[in-house]
Amino acid sequence: MNGDQVILDVSGVSKIYDRKHCALSKVSFQVSRGEFVLLVGPCGAGKTTLIRLITREELPTEGDIRVAGQKVNSLDRRDIPRMRRKLGMVFQDGKLLTERTIFENIAFVLRVTGARKKEISKKVISALTLVGLAHKVSALPHQLSGGEQQRAAIARALVNKPLLLLADEPTGNLDPDISMEILNLFEKINRFGTAVLLATHDTNLVRGLPHRRVQLVDGRMV
Amino acid sequence: MLGYAIKEALSSIKRTKLTSLAATLTLTICLFLLGLFLMAYMNVKDIASKVRGRVQIEAFLSDQVDQKAAHALAEGIRNISAVSAVSYVDKEMALEIFRKQFGDQALRVLETNPLPASLKIELRQKDRTFSQVKKISQEIAAMPGVMDVEYGRQWLSKLDRLLSGVVATTLFLGLIVASSSMLVVATTIRLAFHARKEAVEIMTLVGATPESIARPFVLEGAIYGFLGALLGSILLLFLHGLLSRRLVELLFLPPSLLMGLLLFGALLGALGSAISLRGTGR
Numbered sequence: 215m216n217g218d219q220v221i222l223d224v225s226g227v228s229k230i231y232d233r234k235h236c237a238l239s240k241v242s243f244q245v246s247r248g249e250f251v252l253l254v255g256p257c258g259a260g261k262t263t264l265i266r267l268i269t270r271e272e273l274p275t276e277g278d279i280r281v282a283g284q285k286v287n288s289l290d291r292r293d294i295p296r297m298r299r300k301l302g303m304v305f306q307d308g309k310l311l312t313e314r315t316i317f318e319n320i321a322f323v324l325r326v327t328g329a330r331k332k333e334i335s336k337k338v339i340s341a342l343t344l345v346g347l348a349h350k351v352s353a354l355p356h357q358l359s360g361g362e363q364q365r366a367a368i369a370r371a372l373v374n375k376p377l378l379l380l381a382d383e384p385t386g387n388l389d390p391d392i393s394m395e396i397l398n399l400f401e402k403i404n405r406f407g408t409a410v411l412l413a414t415h416d417t418n419l420v421r422g423l424p425h426r427r428v429q430l431v432d433g434r435m436v
Numbered sequence: 437m438l439g440y441a442i443k444e445a446l447s448s449i450k451r452t453k454l455t456s457l458a459a460t461l462t463l464t465i466c467l468f469l470l471g472l473f474l475m476a477y478m479n480v481k482d483i484a485s486k487v488r489g490r491v492q493i494e495a496f497l498s499d500q501v502d503q504k505a506a507h508a509l510a511e512g513i514r515n516i517s518a519v520s521a522v523s524y525v526d527k528e529m530a531l532e533i534f535r536k537q538f539g540d541q542a543l544r545v546l547e548t549n550p551l552p553a554s555l556k557i558e559l560r561q562k563d564r565t566f567s568q569v570k571k572i573s574q575e576i577a578a579m580p581g582v583m584d585v586e587y588g589r590q591w592l593s594k595l596d597r598l599l600s601g602v603v604a605t606t607l608f609l610g611l612i613v614a615s616s617s618m619l620v621v622a623t624t625i626r627l628a629f630h631a632r633k634e635a636v637e638i639m640t641l642v643g644a645t646p647e648s649i650a651r652p653f654v655l656e657g658a659i660y661g662f663l664g665a666l667l668g669s670i671l672l673l674f675l676h677g678l679l680s681r682r683l684v685e686l687l688f689l690p691p692s693l694l695m696g697l698l699l700f701g702a703l704l705g706a707l708g709s710a711i712s713l714r715g716t717g718r
Contacts, residue, residue: 269641292645299643311635313451322635325440326644374642 219246220280221378221409222268227277229263229433237263238433240277245378245411250404252420253413255430261413264430265382268411269301270294282377299327302371302379302408306386308363310355310370316342317351320370327374341369344406345399361392368399372408379403381412385419393419444652445659448628456660459624463664464671466613466620467701471672471689473606474697478687480602484595488564493557493573494586501553501581509581510555518563518572526553552583566596614704617664621657621708629653629713654709661705665698 222245229238238260245251253261266272268279270286279286282300289297310319317338324334342348345365355363364384371379381400385393397412397419404410414420420427429436449456495513497506503526510522525533530551557576559569569587577585629636639649669689676688689697 271641295643295645297643298641301643303641309634309638311638322639323642326639326642326648328648370642 220244221247221249221282222411223278223280224264224268225278225280227264227267227274227279229260229267229272230275236433238267238274238430241428241430241433241435242277243428243435245409247377248404248407248409250401250410250412250425252423252425252427253411253430254417254420254427255415257415258432259415259430260433261415261430262382263433265380265411265413268380269298269303299374300377302374302376304364304367304371304379304381304384306383308355308367308387310363310366312355315352315354316347316358316366319355319366320373323370323373337373338369341373342366344372344403345369359392360388361395364388364392364396365399368396368403372403376408378409378411381410383414384412385414385416390419397423438651441648441651441655445656448632448652448656449659452624452628452631455624455627459620459660460663460667462620463617463660463701463705464667466617467665467668467697468671469668470606470610470613470700471668471697472675473602473609474693475672475676475686475689477602477606478689478693480599482687484599485561487591487595488561491559491564491569491588491592493559493569493576495555495557495576495579495582496552496584496586497554497581498583499552505581506553506555509579512579513555513557513576516572516575518559518568519557520560521558523556524553525556527551530554566593617661617701617704618708618711621660621705622712624660625653625657625709625712628656650710650713653713654706657705657707657709658702659705661701661703661708662698663701664705665701668701669694669697 224244225242227238227241228236230236241260241264243251253264255261263272267274268281268286270289273287277287281297284297286297310316311322314322320338320341321334324337329337339348339351342351345368347362347365347369350358350362350366355366358366364387368379368381368384371381379400384400385396388396393416400410400412412420497509501509503524506524506526510524513519513522527549530553531549534551557572559572563569563572569592573585573587576582636649673688676686680686
């Protein structure tokens with residue numbers, strides 16, 4: 215695999231809590247530019263831990279993680295924000311800010327990264343159009359259905375044009391039909407060229423999908 | 437970026453109206469007290485400088501010292517660097533002054549003039565402190581021909597003590613005000629921070645720098661401090677007007693000091709906020 219094409223490189227990563235509880239053990243895999251990878255495993259298998267290590271919310275006990283060639287675990291604190299801008303995050307519960315409109319929820323991501331006002335409107339509308347929510351731009355999150363909220367969260371993750379979209383159980387709170395819709399949305403985004411790493415415990419949902427799988431059980435790759 | 441920070445700070449203040457009000461009012465009291473002591477210091481200093489204008493040393497000469505020797509003595513005293521002027525009062529002039537003050541009666545029984553000739557010594561403004569006046573008086577008292585030296589020993593030392601007392605209290609109060617104001621702001625910002633914990637968490641994950649996350653909070657603290665100082669100054673102005681009308685004409689803080697108080701308030705707020713955010717930006 216060409217080095218330039220690798221967006222995420224997880225190499226021999228272990229995470230041990232309190233010197234005894236092993237959450238991850240020697241996990242290694244890569245995600246290439248434009249690839250769709252499924253991270254599957256039951257609850258407690260270490261999927262969320264792995265994602266937290268990739269975003270440098272935590273440090274691995276051993277091994278290395280590289281995002282676009284940059285070694286995440288040895289990054290200087292000041293360089294963490296810049297690295298995170300290369301990633302888009304989607305969580306199980308959406309994590310939208312309840313008192314802000316959908317537009318504001320997405321725009322603030324651009325504002326905190328120093329984008330210009332003109333740019334912001336254009337990018338927010340284009341991200342909302344991609345997820346099919348352009349008509350809900352001034353709604354508050356509680357006025358949206360669960361599926362729509364998750365779409366808004368995906369728009370927020372996309373608005374910065376990340377190299378890699380990290381989704382941690384993005385359909386965990388949704389019923390099967392809506393889950394399928396969300397999954398299709400990730401597929402669509404991936405077709406536009408963004409790499410996706412989607413973590414899920416729901417093997418039924420991803421059954422039959424042609425994407426490569428990284429299977430975790432009790433913190434080990436199987 | 438700054439526009440965004442201002443908007444965020446204002447919306448946070450709006451969201452936590454009651455806590456914001458409590459913080460602003462506590463800061464108002466703190467900065468009002470500081471302003472009050474600054475005003476007290478200014479007024480005591482003003483009175484002190486007026487009183488000091490009248491400070492002088494009087495050296496009484498023995499009768500053996502004739503006019504020529506007195507002038508030579510005056511010349512010697514003039515050479516002391518702290519001395520700005522020396523004037524000679526001979527026995528006759530002393531008698532005249534005494535008569536003017538107490539009338540003829542008191543001296544009528546005496547045949548000779550009992551009042552000694554003297555030298556009135558004025559000091560430079562900056563040397564009119566108790567310790568300096570005392571030192572120079574002792575120096576003059578040791579000169580041949582000087583019988584006794586008189587200066588406002590009692591009240592001069594009292595005045596100096598009062599002034600240094602007010603300075604010490606103002607400084608002490610300044611420290612207390614500064615630390616308690618910062619504590620109030622730190623607590624308020626902690627609450628605001630926790631109220632927006634989720635937003636902060638998301639900001640962190642989307643790659644906002646710790647500085648850009650902290651900026652609205654620091655600004656919010658500065659707004660509390662500034663508003664506290666502004667309200668405190670208005671309260672002080674009101675009290676000053678009341679005292680000046682009812683009791684005694686007082687000096688108010690000059691515009692530069694007033695501006696300083698406002699800036700000090702804003703700085704305290706910003707610092708308090710920054711302290712409370714230490715280590716939370718990640």
